[in-house]
Amino acid sequence: DAKTTQPTSMDCAEGRAANLPCNHSTISGNEYVYWYRQIHSQGPQYIIHGLKNNETNEMASLIITEDRKSSTLILPHATLRDTAVYYCIVGETSGSRLTFGEGTQLTVNP
């Protein structure tokens, strides 16, 4: 699986958009980009995934660059409850193991 690079920490003001970047320059053509988050020792929570196209769901939007070497997770209106560690993961097929890195600690401030 391709390795990902994320900033260690980020801050965001409540109500503003949070943009979390991820680099995955060695991603291969059939690998998906997944985003999960973990709120203080709770079980990781799936957010969104994509292959080539941008994706949006009720939680977030995922923007993948045309060369697929990087992506950005967007939380459009961050709330205090979005404070968590966000993990960007690259995986080939559904059902393959998820290799978690260090993730980005996002802190949403009032």
Place this chain on the structure above:
Amino acid sequence: DSGVTQTPKHLITATGQRVTLRCSPRSGDLSVYWYQQSLDQGLQFLIQYYNGEERAKGNILERFSAQQFPDLHSELNLSSLELGDSALYFCASSVRIGPGGTEAFFGQGTRLTVV
């Protein structure tokens, strides 16, 4: 609520003992994963089962074993426990394996403390 149920939520035991952690996947999910999260190691993949068969193995110690039963629930057995085995143990499930992306759903974990 992810639909994945793990029991017990907390477990305190002594070194050298053996414990069993249980996981019930979401209804219909055939694949079960086990992860360990300790303070200094992050989330580490241990093992995966699919429809009763072992599919992938990660950084799982020989003292640890797992199985998935015909009703698809899974158990993780930890034996000869050491202080360093203290960690959160998460179970996750997904509906299928193969081409195409799909999400995994995690339980709330079992916090194991070895004293």
